[in-house]
Amino acid sequence: MVASQEPSRGRLNGTGPIAVVDIGSNSVRLVVYEREARTPTMLFNEKTLAGLGKGVAATGKLADDSVARALSAFKRFHALSKHIGVKDTYVIATAAVRDASNGAQFVQNAEEILGVPVRILDGGEEAHYSALGVIAGFWKPRGVVGDLGGGSLELVEVNGKNPGQGATFPLGGLRLCEMADNKIDKARSITEDCLRDFVWPTMANGERTFFAVGGTWRSLGRLHLEQNNYPLHVMHNYEVPAEEAIAFCRSIQTADLDGVKNADAVSKQRRGLVPFGAVVLEQVLKSMKADRVVFSATGVREGLLHEHLPEDIQAQDPVIEAARELCMLRARSPKHCEELITWTDAIFAELDVTETDYERRLRHAACLLSDIGWRAHPDYRGEQSLNIISNAAFVGLDHAGRAYLAAAVFYRHQGLGEGALSTVIRQLFTDRLKVRAKILGAVLRVASLLSASMAGNLPLISLRKIENDIVLSLPGQLEPFDGERLRKRLSQFAKVVKANDARVVIEG
Numbered sequence: 001m002v003a004s005q006e007p008s009r010g011r012l013n014g015t016g017p018i019a020v021v022d023i024g025s026n027s028v029r030l031v032v033y034e035r036e037a038r039t040p041t042m043l044f045n046e047k048t049l050a051g052l053g054k055g056v057a058a059t060g061k062l063a064d065d066s067v068a069r070a071l072s073a074f075k076r077f078h079a080l081s082k083h084i085g086v087k088d089t090y091v092i093a094t095a096a097v098r099d100a101s102n103g104a105q106f107v108q109n110a111e112e113i114l115g116v117p118v119r120i121l122d123g124g125e126e127a128h129y130s131a132l133g134v135i136a137g138f139w140k141p142r143g144v145v146g147d148l149g150g151g152s153l154e155l156v157e158v159n160g161k162n163p164g165q166g167a168t169f170p171l172g173g174l175r176l177c178e179m180a181d182n183k184i185d186k187a188r189s190i191t192e193d194c195l196r197d198f199v200w201p202t203m204a205n206g207e208r209t210f211f212a213v214g215g216t217w218r219s220l221g222r223l224h225l226e227q228n229n230y231p232l233h234v235m236h237n238y239e240v241p242a243e244e245a246i247a248f249c250r251s252i253q254t255a256d257l258d259g260v261k262n263a264d265a266v267s268k269q270r271r272g273l274v275p276f277g278a279v280v281l282e283q284v285l286k287s288m289k290a291d292r293v294v295f296s297a298t299g300v301r302e303g304l305l306h307e308h309l310p311e312d313i314q315a316q317d318p319v320i321e322a323a324r325e326l327c328m329l330r331a332r333s334p335k336h337c338e339e340l341i342t343w344t345d346a347i348f349a350e351l352d353v354t355e356t357d358y359e360r361r362l363r364h365a366a367c368l369l370s371d372i373g374w375r376a377h378p379d380y381r382g383e384q385s386l387n388i389i390s391n392a393a394f395v396g397l398d399h400a401g402r403a404y405l406a407a408a409v410f411y412r413h414q415g416l417g418e419g420a421l422s423t424v425i426r427q428l429f430t431d432r433l434k435v436r437a438k439i440l441g442a443v444l445r446v447a448s449l450l451s452a453s454m455a456g457n458l459p460l461i462s463l464r465k466i467e468n469d470i471v472l473s474l475p476g477q478l479e480p481f482d483g484e485r486l487r488k489r490l491s492q493f494a495k496v497v498k499a500n501d502a503r504v505v506i507e508g
Helices: 064-084 095-099 103-114 123-137 173-179 184-195 215-227 242-251 274-288 300-307 318-330 334-350 357-369 378-391 399-414 423-428 431-451 476-481 484-496
Strands: 018-023 028-033 042-048 088-093 118-120 142-148 153-159 167-169 209-213 238-241 292-295 462-466 469-475 501-507
Touching (some): 018 064, 028 300, 042 064, 064 103, 123 153, 123 209, 123 300, 142 215, 173 274, 184 274, 209 215, 209 274, 215 238, 215 274, 215 292, 242 292, 318 357, 334 462, 378 423
Parallel strands (some): 018 088
């Protein structure tokens, strides 16, 4: 089999595809990423529920049928990686393999198939990489990361870019189910005993965020999302108040989710594990005295990749970098989008539009995303941009921030009226973000007529507020860009910022 010879396949330049094979207690998974980056984009993602952790607690060994399923999957993973043209592959194994007496033989067989070493993570390393995964997927996270696998639970404090010391517990879904003889009450008692002596980090009120990592907990979060008719089906950064989450966990602690509303939102293979994941999450949130639980789509794999990045790339803002990549791939002029950042910086300062650091980050990202829909039919550019942004695999922002980005770019293309804006977006963002999204959308509409969305003009143009009037100053050489359409949009902008009037001034 020969790797594809396509020169770029529509991807950005960089290191080339990299892959992680994650050998977990419940599933084995191949994830291929486009390149090393602050926010690596998945090219391919496939898992097999091999169930390597089944029976390990009782027998101390990996079951023959589970081993066979995993090794068969590795043959496919290896062939897929060669075909894609993967440059580097990392292979990691966790609780089931490290705890099994025949784990070493399994690792040897896996290495022969995959052609690269298998790294067996101990509990502390697993906790460390889970925390790094949350650092990769959130902007300066503060709280406790919990990674629930099939064989173990890892807990570790996270504060900005620094993981704390991790701890590991034999509370993975498969293991807990077996130790409890598939009985919820017994599982609850085991969980309480395991966590009783854990010393939770000291955190201020409002900082007690629990970041839930792992497929079982994501399935639990999706079930909560479905039951509550939440408008956006994006699990990353889905947030639930702790009291509500605890009550929800109690409500679904029934075998195989029998009788639970919307149980079909969970795959059949995970329905037996989710009630036990709910037992663990309930006890964690109670013991931690958590304020909220936030579900993370990033974990050990992303943490491993994050560790290999240079420090300057690790320090980059994930939202800005993800937006910049989309800009490079889709905008007419990426340089123009970068100019929008500087231009809107000056305008928001001139108009004294207050922004938090987070809101400023969102505005910069929206500038980079402002032209990603231009290839669509003009009537649908706003709608297409909104759909791309609201469903993109962004990390580093909450759902309200995602709504801000989508709305600002929608306004830029479709106009400032409320009627056409998606009801999903209206439900997600706050009134404060809505006002700022509309101001930015109005600014972007003016900028598009001054520049045709191409670089070069905006640095020569200023927009000021003089005695509550909006004044747009054009240098003499740009006078031909003035016109009725421009003045109409300038007047619309003036109304949005509650100015009295708007005018264009030609200088020089």
